Amino acid sequence: xxxxxxxxxxxxxxxxxxxxxxxxxxxxxxxxxxxxxxxxxxxxxxxxxxxxxxxxxxxxxxxxxxxxxxxxxxxxxxxxxxxxxxxxxxxxxxxxxxxxxxxxxxxxxxxxxxxxxxxxxxxxxxxxxxxxxxxxxxxxxxxxxxxxxxxxxxxxxxxxxxxxxxxxxxxxxxxxxxxxxxxxxxxxxxxxxxxxxxxxxxxxxxxxxxxxxxxxxxxxxxxxxxxxxxxxxxxxxxxxxxxxxxxxxxxxxxxxxxxxxxxxxxxxxxxxxx
Ligand code: IPD
Ligand code: CA
Ligand code: CA
Numbered sequence: 001x002x003x004x005x006x007x008x009x010x011x012x013x014x015x016x017x018x019x020x021x022x023x024x025x026x027x028x029x030x031x032x033x034x035x036x037x038x039x040x041x042x043x044x045x046x047x048x049x050x051x052x053x054x055x056x057x058x059x060x061x062x063x064x065x066x067x068x069x070x071x072x073x074x075x076x077x078x079x080x081x082x083x084x085x086x087x088x089x090x091x092x093x094x095x096x097x098x099x100x101x102x103x104x105x106x107x108x109x110x111x112x113x114x115x116x117x118x119x120x121x122x123x124x125x126x127x128x129x130x131x132x133x134x135x136x137x138x139x140x141x142x143x144x145x146x147x148x149x150x151x152x153x154x155x156x157x158x159x160x161x162x163x164x165x166x167x168x169x170x171x172x173x174x175x176x177x178x179x180x181x182x183x184x185x186x187x188x189x190x191x192x193x194x195x196x197x198x199x200x201x202x203x204x205x206x207x208x209x210x211x212x213x214x215x216x217x218x219x220x221x222x223x224x225x226x227x228x229x230x231x232x233x234x235x236x237x238x239x240x241x242x243x244x245x246x247x248x249x250x251x252x253x254x255x256x257x258x259x260x261x262x263x264x265x266x267x268x269x270x271x272x273x274x
Contacts, residue, residue: 003063003082005115005116005131008063008108008115008116009116009118009129009131011058011059011062012059012106012108012116012118013118013127013129015054015055015058015059015106016055016104016106016118016120016127017120017127018054019051019054019055019088019104020104020120020122020125021122022047022050022051022054023047023051023089023095023102023104023122024122024123026045026047026095027095027099027100027122027123028099031045031047031095031096031099032045032046033045033092033096041093041161043092043093043096044072044092045089045092045095045096047088047089047095048071048072048088048089048092049072049088050088051088051089051104052070052071052072052073052086052088055086055088055104055106056068056070056073056084056086059084063082065081065082066081066082066083066084067080067081067082067083067084068083068084068085068086069083069084069085069086069212069213069239069240069241070084070085070086070087070088070213071086071087071088071211071213071241072088075240075241077240077241079109079111079112079239079240080111081110081111082108082109082110082115083108083109083110083112083239084106084107084108084109085106085107085108085109085212085213085216085217085239086104086105086106086107086213087103087104087105087106087191087213087214088104089102089103089104090102090103090104090105090119090189090190090191090192090213090214091103091187091188091189091190091191091192093188094187094188094189099123100123100124101121101123101187101188101189101192102121102122102123102189102192103119103120103121103122103189103191103192104118104119104120104122105117105118105119105120105191105213105214105216105217105218106118106119106120106217107216107217107219107220109216109239112239113132114132114216114219114220114223115131115132116129116130116131116132116220117129117130117216117217117218117219117220117221118217119191119192119194119195119217119218119221121192125139126138126139127139127140128143128195128198128218128221129221130198130217130220130221130222130223130224131220131224132220132223132224133224134224135224135225136198136220136221136222136224136225138195138199143198143199143221143224143225144200144225145225145226146197146198146200146225146226146227146250146251148250148251148253148254149203149250149251149254151180151181151254151257151258151261152180152181152182153182153203154181154182154203154204154250154254155181155182155183155184155185155201155202155203155204156177156181156183156184156202156203156204156205156206157184157185157186157187157193157196157202157204157205157206158174158184158186158205158206158207159186159188159207160186161208161209162174162206162207162208162209163175165208165209166206166208169208170263172262172263174206174262177261177262180261181204185202190205190207190210190214190215190218191214191215191217191218192218193205193218193248194215194218194219194221194222194227194229194248195218195221195222197222197227197248197249197250198218198221198222198224198225198227200250203249203250203254204247204248204249204250204254204258205229205246205247205248205249206232206246206247206248206258206262207245207246208232208245209243209244209245210243210244210245210246211241211242211243211244212237212238212239212240212241212244213241215229215237215246215248216239219248222248226250226251227248227249227250227251228248228249228251228252228254228255229246229247229248229249229255230246230247230255231244231245231246231247232245232246232247232259232263232265233259233263233265234259234265247259247263
C-alpha cells in the first residue's frame with residue numbers, strides 16, 4: 001500500500017481521539033489496577049491493554065506491513081521500515097489516582113528516523129502533534145519556536161525516583177541544582193512533560209528511566225520547536241524499549257549546560273552562548 005503522510009497523521013489522530021474517549025469515560029469512575037512485576041510503583045489497568053489493542057488493530061487494518069513497539073506487549077527490537085511506537089497510557093498513576101494528567105502517545109518512525117508524533121491529553125482534549133520538518137501544533141495551532149533562556153530562569157522537572165537513582169547510581173546530588181534554577185515542578189507523565197517544554201511551560205526535564213514509548217512522540221514535537229533531548233552522556237537514545245536516561249531542554253545549548261553542570265560531561269556544543 002502506498003504511504004501518504006497526511007492520511008497517516010489524520011488516521012493516527014482520529015485513533016487516539018477515539019481511544020482517548022474510552023479513557024475519559026473510564027476516568028469518570030473508580031479504576032481498578034494491578035502491579036507490574038510486583039512493583040507497587042508500576043501500575044497497570046485493563047485500559048492500558050484495551051487502548052493498545054484498539055490502536056494497533058486499527059492501524060494494522062490500514063498498514064498490515066508496519067511494525068509496532070508498545071509498552072504492554074512483547075517487542076522484538078526491529079526498527080526497520082515503518083514502526084509505530086505507542087504508549088497506550090502515559091501516566092497510569094495519574095490516570096488511576098487523579099483521573100487527569102495522562103496521555104496517549106503515538107509516534108511513527110521509519111528506519112529509526114522520526115516521521116511524526118502525537119500526544120493526546122484526553123481529559124483536557126489537548127492534541128499535540130509534530131511532523132518532522134513541518135513544525136509542531138497544539139490543537140491545530142502552530143507552537144512557536146522556543147527562545148533561549150538562562151539556567152537561572154528555568155523550571156526543572158524530575159521525579160523523586162530519578163533523584164534517588166541519580167544519587168545511588170552516579171553519586172549525583174541533583175538537588176544542588178535547586179539554587180541555580182527558578183523552581184521545580186513534577187507532573188508524572190513524561191510525554192506531557194516534554195510537550196510542556198515545547199510550549200514553554202517547563203524548560204528542563206530529567207529522567208533516569210524512560211523507554212522509547214515515553215518520549216518517541218513528544219520528542220518529535222519538542223525538536224520541531226527548537227528544543228533538544230538526548231542521553232546523559234551525549235549518546236543516542238534507544239528506541240526499541242530498553243530503559244534509558246534522558247535529559248530534555250528548551251534548547252541544545254541548555255542541554256549541554258545541564259550535561260556539564262550536572263553530569264560533568266565535557267561540552268560538545270559548538271553554537272554560541274548568551
Ligand atoms: C511513566 C510516566 C512517568 C515516568 C516513568 C514512566 P507510565 O509512564 O511517564 O512520568 O517518570 O518513568 O514509566 O508507566 O505511566 O506509562
Ligand atoms: Ca509511559
Ligand atoms: Ca504506559
